[in-house]
Amino acid sequence: xxxxxxxxxxxxxxxxxxxxxxxxxxxxxxxxxxxxxxxxxxxxxxxxxxxxxxxxxxxxxxxxxxxxxxxxxxxxxxxxxxxxxxxxxxxxxxxxxxxxxxxxxxxxxxxxxxxxxxxxxxxxxxxxxxxxxxxxxxxxxxxxxxxxxxxxxxxxxxxxxxxxxxxxxxxxxxxxxxxxxxxxxxxxxxxxxxxxxxxxxxxxxxxxxxxxxxxxxxxxxxxxxxxxxxxxxxxxxxxxxxxxxxxxxxxxxxxxxxxxxxxxxxxxxxxxxxxxxxxxxxxxxxxxxxxxxxxxxxxxxxxxxxxxxxxxxxxxxxxxxxxxxxxxxxxxxxxxxxxxxxxxxxxxxxxxxxxxxxxxxxxxxxxxxxxxxxxxxxxxxxxxxxxxxxxxxxx
Numbered sequence: 513x514x515x516x517x518x519x520x521x522x523x524x525x526x527x528x529x530x531x532x533x534x535x536x537x538x539x540x541x542x543x544x545x546x547x548x549x550x551x552x553x554x555x556x557x558x559x560x561x562x563x564x565x566x567x568x569x570x571x572x573x574x575x576x577x578x579x580x581x582x583x584x585x586x587x588x589x590x591x592x593x594x595x596x597x598x599x600x601x602x603x604x605x606x607x608x609x610x611x612x613x614x615x616x617x618x619x620x621x622x623x624x625x626x627x628x629x630x631x632x633x634x635x636x637x638x639x640x641x642x643x644x645x646x647x648x649x650x651x652x653x654x655x656x657x658x659x660x661x662x663x664x665x666x667x668x669x670x671x672x673x674x675x676x677x678x679x680x681x682x683x684x685x686x687x688x689x690x691x692x693x694x695x696x697x698x699x700x701x702x703x704x705x706x707x708x709x710x711x712x713x714x715x716x717x718x719x720x721x722x723x724x725x726x727x728x729x730x731x732x733x734x735x736x737x738x739x740x741x742x743x744x745x746x747x748x749x750x751x752x753x754x755x756x757x758x759x760x761x762x763x764x765x766x767x768x769x770x771x772x773x774x775x776x777x778x779x780x781x782x783x784x785x786x787x788x789x790x791x792x793x794x795x796x797x798x799x800x801x802x803x804x805x806x807x808x809x810x811x812x813x814x815x816x817x818x819x820x821x822x823x824x825x826x827x828x829x830x831x832x833x834x835x836x837x838x839x840x841x842x843x844x845x846x847x848x849x850x851x852x853x854x855x856x857x858x859x860x861x862x863x864x865x866x867x868x869x870x871x872x873x874x875x876x877x878x879x880x881x882x883x884x885x886x887x888x889x890x891x892x893x894x895x896x897x898x899x900x901x902x903x904x905x906x907x
Contacts (some may be wrong), residue, residue, distance in 0.1 A: 514601040515569055515660055517655065517877050529542075529546050529643050530897060531788075531900050533601060538788070540704045540875075541832050542877075542895040542896055542897065543794040543849060543875035544561065545563050545566060545876075545897070546561075546791070546874070546892075547827040547872070548562075549562035550562075550873070550874075552772060552870070552871060552873055554759065554855070554866050554868060554870050554907050555866070556670065556832045556833070557830055557832055557833065557835070557905065558635075558905070559830075559870075559903045559904065559905060559906055560634065560745055560875065560885075560903070560905070560906045560907070561871060561901055561902070561903055562901065562904075563596045563899050563900075563901060563902075564582070564595060564598050564645040564862075564890070564897035564899070564900040564902050565575075565582075565598060565599060565900055566600070566897050566898065566900075567600055567897060567898075568584050568593055568897075568898040568899070569586060569588070569589070569896055569897070569898060570586070570588055570601070570812075570893055570895075570896065570898060571584045571585060571586055571587065571593075571782055571879060571880075571894060571898040572585045572586075572587040572618075572619070572620050572621065572680070572879060572880070572894065573585045573620060573621035573622050573682070573879070573880050573892070574622065574880050574882065574890070574892045574900065575622045575623055575634065575660045575882065576582060576627055576882045576883070576885070576890050577624055577628060577657075577885075578624070578629045578885050579659065579885075580597075580814050580884065580885060580886070581595065581596050581623045581763040582594065582595040582890070582900055583605075583634065583657070583902070584892065584898075585618060585619045585621060585622050585636070585744035586604070586619065586620050586621075586863075587613070587618035588613050589604070589613075589619075589622060590608070590611045590613055590618045591604035591619070591753035592604055592605045592608060592622065592636070592663070592750070593609075594661075594701055595900060597661075597664045597669040598701050600774070600859055601661065601755065602704040604661075604697065605657070605661050605662070605663055606661065606662050606663065607655060607662055607664070607666050608636075608666065608860065609653060609666055610641070611638045611639065611640070611667060612638075612639040612640055612641035612648045613639075613787070613828075614639075614678065615907060616678040616680070616696070617618060617639040617648060617678035618639060619636065619638045620636075620637045620638055620639075620680060620681040620682075621636070621637045621681055621682050621683050622634055622636055623635045623681065623683040623684065623685065623691075623765065625685070625720065626685050626689065626730055626767070629686075631656075632656045632657055632658050632664075633654055633655070633656060633657075633800060634651070634654070634655055634656075634657050635652060635653070635654050635669075635691065636653045636654070636655070637650065637651070637652055637681040637682075637683055637693060638650075638653065638681075639651065640668075640671055640676075640749070642674055642676050644674065645678055647674040647675065647676060648675055649671050649672040649673060649674060649711075650666075650671075650672040650675070650681055650693070650695045650697075650711060650839045651668060651670065651671045651672065651882055651890055652669045652670040652671075652691070652693060652718065652722060653666060653669060654665065654666070654667055654669050654722075655667070656762065658819055663840060666721065666724075668719055668721025669718070669721060670693075670716075670722040670739070672711040672716075672739075673709070673710050673711045673737070673776065673886075674696065675697045675710075675711070675712060675750055676699075677697045677699060677700070677712070677717065678696065678697055679695070679696015679697040679699060679712070679747045679748075679759070680694070680696045680747055680748060680820075680885050681693060681694055681695060681748075681821075682694045682748065682749055682750060682751045682821075683751070684751045684752060684753055684760070685720075685753075685868075686753060686758065686760065687753065687758045688758075689719075689720055689787055690718065690719060690720075690725055691717070691718045691719070691720060692713070692715055692717055692741065692760055692776075692875050693716040693717075693718060694696075694714075694716075694745070694748035694749075694762070695711045695712060695713065695714050695715075695716060695748075696710075696712070696713070696747040696748055697712035697713065697745075697747075697860065698712040698713030698745065698746055698747070698751075698785070699746060699747055699767070700785075700793075701785045701792060702785070703785060703786070703896070704712060705743055705744050705745055705746065705784045705785060706744060706781075706784075706785075706786065708730065708733075708735060708736035708737060708740060708743060709735065709737060709808055710737075711737065711739075711740070711744070711817050712778065713743060713744065713745045713746060713784060713837050714737075714740045714741070714742065714743050714745065715740075715741045715745065715748070715751075715760070715762065715776055716739045716740060716741060716744075717739065717741035717807070719721050720738060723737050725731070726740045728741060728778075729741065729778040729779035730779065737777060737905045741775065741776065741779075742776050742778070742779065742780045742781070742782060742807075742870050743781055743782070744780075744781040744782040744783045744786075744806070744807075745764050745782050745784055746764050746765060746766065746784045746788075747764060747765055748762060748763070748764045749763070749764075749765070749818075749820035749821065749879075750762065750763035750764075750819045750820055750821055750822035750839055750840070751763075751822055751893030752822035752823050752824055752837070753824075754824060755824050755826050755835070756835075759775050759776070760775070760776040761773065761776070761822060761824075761837070762775075762776045762822075763818060763819035763839055763883075764782075764784075764796075764819070765816055766789060766790035766791075766792045766816055767791065767792050768790055768792065768793060768795065768816070769789070769790035769791060769813075769814045769878040770788050770789030770790020770791070770798065770812060770813075770814060770843075771790075771812070771814075771816035771818065771819055771821070772809035772810075772811070772812050772813070773809060773810045773811045773812075773813075773818055773837075773856075774791060774796065774807065774809055774840075775807075775810055775812060775862075776890075780807040781806050781807065782803065782806065782807050782809075783801050783806045783807075785798075786799065787799070787800065787802065787806060787810050788801070789814065790814065790816065791798075801855045810862065811856065811864050811867075812866075813854075815844055815845035816838070816844075816845065817841040817842070817843070817844050817854060817869075818841060818842035818843055818851075818887065819840065819854070819875065820839075820840045820841070820842055820878065820879050820894075821839065821840035821878065821879060821880035821881040821882070821892070822837070822838070822839050822840075822881070822882060823839075823881045823882060823889075824836070824837055824838075825837075825838060825883060825885055826883065826886045827885040827887025827888065827889075829886070829888050829889075829905055830887075830889070830903060830905065833855070834857075834858065837854075837855070837856040837857075837858065838852070838853055838854065838855055838856075838879045838881050838889065839854040839881070840853060840854075840878035840879055840891065840892075841853065841854055841869065841878055842878065842879065842894070843877065844869075844879045848857070848890060849875040850872065851872075851874070851876050851877040851878050851893075852868065852869045852871050852874075852876075853869065853870040853871050853878055853880060853881060853891060854867060854868075854869055854870075855868050855869075855870055870903075871891070871901075871903075874901075876891075876893040876899075876901075877893055877894045877895060878891050878892070878893060878894075879892045879893060879894035879898075880892040884902075888902055888903060889902070889903040889904075890902055890903075891903070
């Protein structure tokens with residue numbers, strides 16, 4: 513590599529650091545959100561970005577419902593917040609069950625049932641404290657949201673195995689009505705993600721009522737949990753269903769670079785912590801993924817982007833983006849203020865053709881991304897003053 517190129521990269525990195533706000537108690541002061549809509553360019557579109565609502569501290573997940581209400585998980589409070597007609601209700605929804613909060617734990621994701629317009633069902637993933645001090649479990653609950661501030665008929669559908677290190681969780685419904693749930697907590701080098709009797713570092717597959725599908729890959733084995741669908745994952749904040757194939761797409765973050773996008777296969781082993789594409793936290797390079805016995809990634813982010821939230825765009829507002837994959841990004845490398853929205857273009861054989869990063873001018877940590885019933889794109893930013901942003905074509 514030419515010395516001039518290395519010097520250029522160093523200057524860019526230094527400029528980004530100097531441009532970032534000063535640190536406050538170890539975490540950078542967040543960049544302010546724009547007071548009015550801003551117009552930003554991409555390779556193929558010009559978009560207007562506006563703040564729908566703000567004021568949710570450290571949100572983790574959101575769901576844009578068919579009635580255009582937006583439900584947001586406030587992870588650490590914990591609370592479920594709602595935006596109606598572009599206004600954040602100052603009061604959280606009532607009716608949640610006990611949720612364990614702490615480092616990386618709390619109320620995580622919210623997902624609407626595919627038939628929400630008829631049954632008003634929403635699903636929540638969160639952590640529940642167990643009897644043994646310091647232990648908790650990933651949990652899936654279900655309730656009815658009728659538009660009021662009171663959740664109805666809340667019930668716990670599934671509770672996992674004991675954990676002592678928490679992580680993120682995402683949920684998505686498959687076309688057959690099965691619910692995929694990701695479980696984090698496998699961030700260090702212990703082989704938790706390879707242990708099929710534990711749930712850290714796994715993708716789970718459940719029926720809509722929380723029971724175990726009979727055709728799950730490990731059903732009937734005494735050495736594996738029947739709810740497990742795939743394993744060998746690190747921390748997983750992003751899942752989406754391909755609109756044509758119905759396949760489960762999934763992004764996870766490496767320890768130092770090597771964030772990756774996967775297509776999840778039943779019973780597949782994705783390598784962590786034995787193999788990967790980046791380095792461990794101590795800087796030691798990870799062993800390269802062998803060809804046999806492990807599933808390779810569809811694409812890699814190097815440096816990492818901390819992918820969080822995943823969506824295939826199918827709307828009409830941006831016809832040039834139909835079929836493109838969008839992933840939220842918390843930050844690039846370990847530079848604060850470098851988050852944004854990744855757009856990836858594939859051909860019919862799922863070979864990558866193009867990728868670009870959008871809305872980096874806002875310097876926001878994009879925690880989740882969704883398409884609304886209006887065909888517009890919505891982003892959830894994870895800051896002390898977390899917000900929902902809306903992307904629409906510029907007039």
